[in-house]
Amino acid sequence: MRTQVAITGAGPAGLLLSHLLHRSGIESVVLEARSRDYAEHRVRAGVLEQGTVDTLIGAGVGERMLREGLVHHGIELRFGGAGHRIAFEKLVPGRAITVYGQQEVVKDLIAARLAAGGQILFEAADVVPEGFDGPGPRVSFTVGGERRVLEADFIAGCDGFHGVCRDAIPAGVLTYFDKEYPFGWLGVLAAVAPSSDELIYASTPRGFAPHSMRSPQVSRFYLQVVPDEDIANWPDDRIWAELAARLETVPGWSLATGPVLEKGITAMRSFVAEPMQYGRLYLAGDAAHIVPPTGAKGLNLAAFDVTVLTEALAAWYSAGDSSLLDGYSRACLRRVWRAQHFSWWMTTLLHSFDSYDAYDRRLQESYLDYLCSSEAASASLAENYVGLGPHLRSDG
Numbered sequence: 001m002r003t004q005v006a007i008t009g010a011g012p013a014g015l016l017l018s019h020l021l022h023r024s025g026i027e028s029v030v031l032e033a034r035s036r037d038y039a040e041h042r043v044r045a046g047v048l049e050q051g052t053v054d055t056l057i058g059a060g061v062g063e064r065m066l067r068e069g070l071v072h073h074g075i076e077l078r079f080g081g082a083g084h085r086i087a088f089e090k091l092v093p094g095r096a097i098t099v100y101g102q103q104e105v106v107k108d109l110i111a112a113r114l115a116a117g118g119q120i121l122f123e124a125a126d127v128v129p130e131g132f133d134g135p136g137p138r139v140s141f142t143v144g145g146e147r148r149v150l151e152a153d154f155i156a157g158c159d160g161f162h163g164v165c166r167d168a169i170p171a172g173v174l175t176y177f178d179k180e181y182p183f184g185w186l187g188v189l190a191a192v193a194p195s196s197d198e199l200i201y202a203s204t205p206r207g208f209a210p211h212s213m214r215s216p217q218v219s220r221f222y223l224q225v226v227p228d229e230d231i232a233n234w235p236d237d238r239i240w241a242e243l244a245a246r247l248e249t250v251p252g253w254s255l256a257t258g259p260v261l262e263k264g265i266t267a268m269r270s271f272v273a274e275p276m277q278y279g280r281l282y283l284a285g286d287a288a289h290i291v292p293p294t295g296a297k298g299l300n301l302a303a304f305d306v307t308v309l310t311e312a313l314a315a316w317y318s319a320g321d322s323s324l325l326d327g328y329s330r331a332c333l334r335r336v337w338r339a340q341h342f343s344w345w346m347t348t349l350l351h352s353f354d355s356y357d358a359y360d361r362r363l364q365e366s367y368l369d370y371l372c373s374s375e376a377a378s379a380s381l382a383e384n385y386v387g388l389g390p391h392l393r394s395d396g
């Protein structure tokens with residue numbers, strides 16, 4: 001088999017890259033370890049920045065998102081017995097977020113690729129990227145019990161944090177920056193109408209509890225839990241009681257409950273691998289960097305990386321110009337580090353830390369108070385949350 005760009009991973013990064021390349025007249029094949037059904041039903045992110053929304057619309061895959069996505073012009077920070085709205089329409093005029101499940105983005109992209117005759121090989125086992133330090137990269141893999149080789153001009157490693165591409169780069173080339181947090185998130189998807197029109201980020205001494213949603217009928221919640229928590233300790237009744245204890249802190253506000261559709265626990269960490277390239281192998285999305293989900297940035301960074309990579313590959317194929325490819329990592333990392341800082345900052349602002357003493361807690365309270373009473377401070381949160389433009393300016 002031969003193609004121009006071999007892509008490992010059919011998550012948002014790999015699928016969007018394949019779609020954008022196709023629109024630039026560049027062929028690719030996507031190799032995905034899991035089944036199509038698994039990829040389309042993995043519940044993860046829900047918040048799309050304005051820039052990601054614009055990219056999806058511009059690439060012709062925004063139709064269902066425009067119909068079913070929920071456009072939000074603010075979020076609520078809830079702490080100390082009161083709610084405080086961060087008003088995007090006032091603080092970052094013309095910019096908003098769209099709440100639309102990651103698995104819906106994945107379904108739309110898979111449908112678009114298959115409709116255009118694109119190749120996605122699901123259930124590809126033992127994927128091994130090779131030869132990318134020279135002119136003939138290839139990826140070997142097993143499908144249907146048969147070992148095969150995909151030759152390509154380039155390999156795009158879009159295989160997530162636990163993928164194989166990053167580790168295939170020779171030891172000593174990459175520098176890792178890593179931070180683990182002393183808690184995890186228990187994510188809950190429930191068949192109940194959201195109890196709020198906008199997302200609520202509730203910071204309480206019992207721990208953090210964001211209330212999000214997927215549709216007018218489906219809510220999404222998270223609970224800060226200990227990092228090695230066992231989901232067996234969280235029967236549905238305990239989940240609802242804890243969500244109520246953390247969210248029903250404002251007079252007159254009550255949490256609607258309903259059947260739990262899905263629940264799971266995720267560890268929280270920050271991670272960056274630099275540079276995001278080696279020879280003819282380019283890393284994109286979670287394969288190169290991850291953030292704690294507090295700032296809702298992971299999927300949005302993945303979309304940005306592959307937009308940069310598409311432009312660089314297009315310049316190489318159309319004009320033989322390798323300067324954008326050479327500068328790929330540098331072009332991505334500036335935004336990656338902005339999102340790293342924002343995600344770390346939101347995480348430390350809103351969670352409760354066992355290690356904090358009374359002084360640390362007062363600092364946290366003071367910053368939350370400042371954030372909600374100063375327009376400059378809330379504008380900084382707003383512009384990072386809706387997403388800075390490609391040049392890290394709020395005007396795009």
Ligand code: RFL
Nearest residue numbers: 009011012013033045046047159160285286297298299300
């Ligand atoms: P993915 O989505 O992990 O996709 C990687 C794909 O590669 C496949 N794969 C392999 N394929 C072939 N060979 C191998 N050896 C392979 N190993 C793995 C995997 O099966 C998979 O299909 O990475 P990608 O595409 O870079 O996308 C990144 C996003 O998924 C991630 O950043 C977000 O989900 C993070 N995130 C959020 N991001 C946002 O922008 N907004 C949010 O609101 C948000 N909320 C979240 C989140 C992540 C969460 N979790 C579960 C970590 C909420 C949560 C709880």
Ligand code: PHB
Nearest residue numbers: 045046212293294295296
């Ligand atoms: C989600 O809807 O899954 C979500 C919302 C906000 C976050 C993270 C995840 O910060």
